[in-house]
Each structure stands twice: as structure tokens, then as C-alpha cells.
Amino acid sequence: MNKTFEHVADTINPLRRKLLKYSLLGGALAAPGVNLMAKPLATTANIVIVGVGAAGTAMANRLRQQLAGNKITLVGARQQHLYQPGYTMIASGLWRADSVVTTTKEWLPKGVDWVEQDISGIAPDAQQVLLADGSKLAYDILVIATGCQLNFHLIEGMDEQLIGQNGVGCVYAGQDGALKTSQAIDAFAAKGEGKGIFTLTHTFLKCAGAPIKMTFTSLSRLENTGRRQHFDISFTTPFENRLFTVPVYNEFVLKRFAEQDVAVKFQHKLTGIDAAKRQAYFTDLSGTVRREDYDFIHVVPPMSAPDAIRQSGLVWTEGPFANDWLEVDQYTMQHRRYANIFGIGDVVGTPLGKTAASVKMQAPVVEQNILSYLSGAELTAQYNGYTSCPLITAIGKAVLAEFGYGNKLLPSFGFIDPTEESWAVWVMKEKMLQPAYYAVLKGQV
Numbered sequence: 001m002n003k004t005f006e007h008v009a010d011t012i013n014p015l016r017r018k019l020l021k022y023s024l025l026g027g028a029l030a031a032p033g034v035n036l037m038a039k040p041l042a043t044t045a046n047i048v049i050v051g052v053g054a055a056g057t058a059m060a061n062r063l064r065q066q067l068a069g070n071k072i073t074l075v076g077a078r079q080q081h082l083y084q085p086g087y088t089m090i091a092s093g094l095w096r097a098d099s100v101v102t103t104t105k106e107w108l109p110k111g112v113d114w115v116e117q118d119i120s121g122i123a124p125d126a127q128q129v130l131l132a133d134g135s136k137l138a139y140d141i142l143v144i145a146t147g148c149q150l151n152f153h154l155i156e157g158m159d160e161q162l163i164g165q166n167g168v169g170c171v172y173a174g175q176d177g178a179l180k181t182s183q184a185i186d187a188f189a190a191k192g193e194g195k196g197i198f199t200l201t202h203t204f205l206k207c208a209g210a211p212i213k214m215t216f217t218s219l220s221r222l223e224n225t226g227r228r229q230h231f232d233i234s235f236t237t238p239f240e241n242r243l244f245t246v247p248v249y250n251e252f253v254l255k256r257f258a259e260q261d262v263a264v265k266f267q268h269k270l271t272g273i274d275a276a277k278r279q280a281y282f283t284d285l286s287g288t289v290r291r292e293d294y295d296f297i298h299v300v301p302p303m304s305a306p307d308a309i310r311q312s313g314l315v316w317t318e319g320p321f322a323n324d325w326l327e328v329d330q331y332t333m334q335h336r337r338y339a340n341i342f343g344i345g346d347v348v349g350t351p352l353g354k355t356a357a358s359v360k361m362q363a364p365v366v367e368q369n370i371l372s373y374l375s376g377a378e379l380t381a382q383y384n385g386y387t388s389c390p391l392i393t394a395i396g397k398a399v400l401a402e403f404g405y406g407n408k409l410l411p412s413f414g415f416i417d418p419t420e421e422s423w424a425v426w427v428m429k430e431k432m433l434q435p436a437y438y439a440v441l442k443g444q445v
Ligand SMILES: Cc1cc2nc3c(=O)[nH]c(=O)nc-3n(C[C@H](O)[C@H](O)[C@H](O)COP(=O)(O)OP(=O)(O)OC[C@H]3O[C@@H](n4cnc5c(N)ncnc54)[C@H](O)[C@@H]3O)c2cc1C
Pocket: 050, 051, 052, 053, 054, 055, 056, 075, 076, 077, 078, 083, 084, 085, 086, 087, 088, 117, 118, 119, 120, 145, 146, 147, 148, 171, 172, 206, 207, 210, 306, 308, 344, 345, 346, 347, 354, 355, 356, 357, 358, 359, 388, 389, 390
């Protein structure tokens, strides 16, 4: 533990008490005002939940508590449960790779069947999911919680296997990819000079702050070498004047990048990479391709719903989420064409909501609306777009970004300024978010 972290640890107790008073990370983890039933609802509805990540596990726990007499089946092959918000800490050289790994099994409630395979498709008219082994599983109600798919293949020459070699990093590629990313940054820093390129993808993405956090923590590591001025650092974004959706945080990051001598390049998309030569290809709006040499590059892959969902006929057919994301009502989380299908988590096509903190707020909404649907009542619970992430601005500092639809700021804590960086928010990220996340999985908050 270095000096900064000792200091942080010494001061954590008063902060922890205050946070607990505000219900374990406040709005990020406090329940919205929906009325959950005092007694479990008796039903024979056969409920299938697809995806054993944060959202699927939370829904299995919540629905098992709220319903009696029915079958709930969780479907997904993944044996490890991965705490993805920890990837940033691993890729920044602060956590061990195994600190984010638990088993899927330990989070599952009694009374829920687990089918340990992925789905290959959904037949919504037949009310069946198609399993990888070719069999079919019928449902009355389906909850889709399959998260995001990382589409590295859409960047020519890019392959997940390249991460950690020839200066290629990516915080999104699992705990091992995050560790290799950290090692690649160490190697870059050890060179004492060179060119580092950080990128952003053009698609919707989970934890949209992660590419920015990786830039800031890498800057801290380069500063620690005492040779920061010998490193040429840039951030390339496909958007015009935008690195982050919410204007106040966008302005903050742009200002900090200017102060920290990070050159920002707008309206350029990473479309190709030649890792062996350490060359990246960026395409601008006119289709012109520009080549850049690098010593280190942080690649952010385009993302979409998994192919099994994209090919199910359940994704949006028009608008910004077309062909890629599940078509749900952004407030009720109910599918817009199939009333017995709900979506939750990273897979949904809603303007905001691809964080674990969003799952925390979506889960009671989906739960309440499923109960209403089963009772033949109107769906009244609404998700407000709540999205949150501690936007790390240096190793040891962060801003607590909390916002909802319309980019409205939704701060949870009176004692934390949502636009100021502080060590307190860093402590939240480092020490408190992981146990709070596990409480969400258990359906406890
Ligand atoms: C680098 C990084 C940093 C992050 N930082 C933060 C943060 O600071 N704060 C925050 O709140 N959130 C953060 N997040 C986001 C958070 O981890 C996700 O929003 C959250 O995990 C979403 O939960 P999910 O269940 O939708 O998806 P996941 O947890 O990814 O789970 C999806 C599940 O679906 C399964 N699946 C996929 N395809 C199929 C299929 N065909 N059949 C069956 N199952 C399938 C997968 O195997 C997986 O088990 C971060 C994420 C990353 C990657």
C-alpha cells in the first residue's frame, strides 16, 4: 500500500458511516420508490432469465423473493462471475486480476434452475429460447439480460488475442485483458518516452467513462516516471467536440486534457490496426484514412447486443439503436412489441443505462412491472435513466458522475459535489462499490 492509499484507508471510517447512512452508496444503490409486495405473489408463470451476469443474477434473486409456486430458470454458460467495474483498477495497476472473480453459482438463490449453456436465439412468437445444444426452452415471461458483445472484429486487423502484445491495451477484455493492459502501460512508461493513443468507439458502450478513466490513470503512471514531457499522448473520438455524453463532464474532461497536454482529435474512428508495426488507422467523416504510429494504444471495441439477441427479431429496427440493441420502452423496460418480454442491463437500447449502478435502479422497476403484468395491472414503475460511475481523474481522485435521461444530474449525496473531483469518490470506487455491487446481485438493495 503506498502513502496515498494509507491516508485514504485512515479516513475511510467516517466516510463509510456517512455513506451507509445514505443507504449504501445512495442513489447509485438506493431503491427507487416502487411498492414491492409484502407477500410473494402466487403464480404458475414460467419465467426464463437469459444471462447470468449482474442483471440476470439480480433479477433471479428478486423474482424468487417476490413470487411463489412458479418455475424460474436462469440460462447462461458462464461459470465465473466477473465484477467488471474492477477491470479499470486492474488495468491501472492497482488490483490483482483475481480480485474481480467469484463463481456464478454462489450468487444464485435456492429454487431457481440454472441451465448452464448459452442461447443461440429466441423465437418470440413460439415463446421459446433456443439453447446452444439445439434444444428449446419454453417461457411465459422472458427477461433478457445478456449484456454487451465486444466487436473487436469490426476494427480491421484487431483481435482480442493482441491485447498485451506490441503496445495494445484494452480495459474491456476481461480481467486477464485488463492485467495485460496494465503490463503494456508499464512497458510504455518504462521506455521513458513515446506516443500513446487513447480511443473511443462510435457505438453505445458499457461504462462510457472507462476509456477516459484509463487515460487519466495512465497519465498518473507516466507522471510518476518523472518524464511526462517525453510522452506524446492523444485521445481520439469519433464525435464532434464530445468525449462523454453529459455536457458538464465533457467540459470537465476536455479542460483537464488541455491542462495535462493530451491532444484531442475529434471525428476520427479507429478502423484498423497493424499491431506488428504498431500502426493504427483512423477514418474521418469524409472517409479519408489517416495512419498513426504508436508505442501504446488503448483500443475500445464497437459494442452491440450479443448476436443471439441481434438475430432474434427483438432489436430496434430504426433509430439510434437499430440492429444492435434490444427494443424496450426506456421507462418500463418492457419490450415494445412483445409484452411478455423485458430487458435489463447493458443489452437494452435505451439512451442511457450501461452501468452496474443502472442495473441497480432498473432491477426493482423490472421486478415491479413483471408483478404488475402477472396481476393484469398497468405497468407503473419507471426507470429514469440513472447512470453512474466514479469518473477517475487520477490515481487517488475521482468525480462521482450520476445522471439520468436528458443528461439531468442526479446526485445522491449532499456532501459530495457532483462536479468536483475528490479522494472520497476514489475511496468509493476503490473500497465500497464492490460490496455494494454484490448486494445488488443478491437482490438486497
Ligand atoms: C471496464 C469497465 C468498467 C466499468 N465500470 C463501472 C463502474 O465504475 N460503475 C458501474 O456501475 N458499472 C461499471 N461497469 C459496467 C458494468 O460492469 C455493467 O454495466 C454491468 O456488468 C451490466 O450487467 P449485465 O448483466 O447487463 O451484463 P454482464 O454483467 O456483462 O452479464 C451478461 C451475461 O450474459 C451472458 N451472455 C452473453 N451472451 C449470452 C447468450 N447468448 N446466452 C446466455 N447468456 C449470455 C454473459 O456470459 C454474462 O454472464 C464497467 C464495465 C467495464 C467493462
